[in-house]
Amino acid sequence: MDPLISIVVPVYKEEANIRPFLERTEAVMANMGVSYEIIFALDPSPDNTEGVILEEINRNPSIKLLVFSRRFGQPAATMAGILSCTGETCLVIDVDLQDQPELIEPLYAKLAEGYEVVYAKRRSRKGETLVKRIISHLGYSVINKLSDVQIPRNTGDFRIMTRRVIEELRRLNESHGFLRGLVAYVGFKQAFIEYDRDERYAGVGNYNRLTGSLKIGLNGLISFSSRPLFVMSIGGFILAGLSFLLGAWYVIQKLIGIDVTPGLSTTVLVVSFFAGVQLLGLGLIGEYVGRIYDEVKRRPMYIVDRQVNFERGE
Template sequence: MSLLLSIVVPVYKEEKNVPEFLRRLQPILGSVTSEYEIIFALDPSPDRTEEVILEHRARDPRIKLLCFSRRFGQPMATLAGMQYSRGDAVIVMDVDLQDPPELVHEMIAKWREGYEVVLPQRRQRTGEPWIKKLVSAVGYRVINKIADVRIPPNTGDFRLMSRRVVEEVVRLRETHGFLRGMVAVVGFKQCIIPFDRPARHAGETNYNRFLGSLRIGFNGIFCFSTNALQLSTFFGFIIALFSFLLMAIYLFYKFMGWTILWGNPTLVILISFLGGIQLIGIGILGEYIGRIYEEVRARPRYIVERATGFDPAS
């Protein structure tokens, strides 16, 4: 049976990476199947990313391009590419070659074994500062402690999904676009392929070099669990208990006629502590309310200005 394979590649300011990415990817795709499409989902870029992609499309019509009306971000660009894809299997990967194209062979082999989702998992993260690795490790641990679904650690959006999984993910109307969580919600049979992640081929990452995308991380925490709200309640009870204990100590000192040495520093510390806890609670509540607001508005997740290479009927 002939395999139609779709490669979805979100891009923004990546003119230096596109040629090398295609040079390495296309021979691999050609050895797997003659029927494939490479869908670049492009946020409007100030550089020549669009022109470079169109130059390569002139030589290979299997390269396709989605251009958005404004910058919607990588998660939305990825979902758009998935929605426009037609493949029996769809692979999402970055253009900076930190997602090695050479893994496509193994991912396809696992898909043919019957797995609906194939997740490359990073063993090493070459070229990333230690603080980013620490933030990532802590973030995954927190998410998997409190989330309603389990997200394998050290996995990004790089993954293979069957057509069935893609259709179910696209059918979810959530506006955050946290693909790792959405695929986990959908479920189906999954497997992991370990790999060593290389450094970027060229250019700088579009996320913070040290912290990555905190918004994407917060989406993983707040969009897939209400435990953070329960945490605020827990802290409230702890502080109330601490207050009662403090009052009991204060009364005991009074009854014993002992001098209480606490003064302004103690009051300042207690007030600052309570104020900080209150602000944390309000902040957590605000994160949930903000996401509810985004969902209720139901704005389009993305707006495509130009779709190059796609059948108009589809």
């Protein structure tokens, strides 16, 4: 019999968090009294994360493990868990206990009100720097202004969704698994609950708080909008017009015999400015071309090395 709730947990170098996470999660599921499976999606780790999970599988048959052939990253691991789950609903959560397992019950209860997706919206974030919060705020603002789909602010992958949404995600088959954007693209009736995010329970995160946020934001923008190219075209048109006016001003000065514009410094400044704009435009185009290149190759998002405790075999 298929479980009612599948809990997908991407992990990498998290040996200290596995057992505390399971203790709290199993207590929640016991209180709810519903059937469940917990799928750990593991990028091969240099620590003993896999060994700890295997020990827990021997204790609890509801725990399963996906091990990938190499490290594909958290987005790919998350999608692998979602597409491998068998539950009527699927919940995605991190193992570091920043997102509390105790929220599983209210998320599931909200889903039962007739929604297809219920995501957890962060009211506050403990342990995050001001710089990280500013980057996050600006990133969501830019994405939602330029993107073709609206991605909820102050959210991560912590959410629960129905089998209907899971199957629609399977049909998308994209190489870059930006889950919060893909779920927003799928649509259907969605809701949220608010919560205060805790600090990490143990260990050090594998997520770069600065470049990681920028990478996620750029991924979301490039994946769900072509408007940056349009903005760049408009910017190029405006700058070309300004260049024409500047050139006309130089001609007028020569004709009337006035020399009020310094020569060398102005030339260097203008050339440097336009060279920077051109490089920015080429970089933006390169991001889109690279994304097209990845999609055309149709390489799989992940490769599974082993499946442990799945009915279809290891």
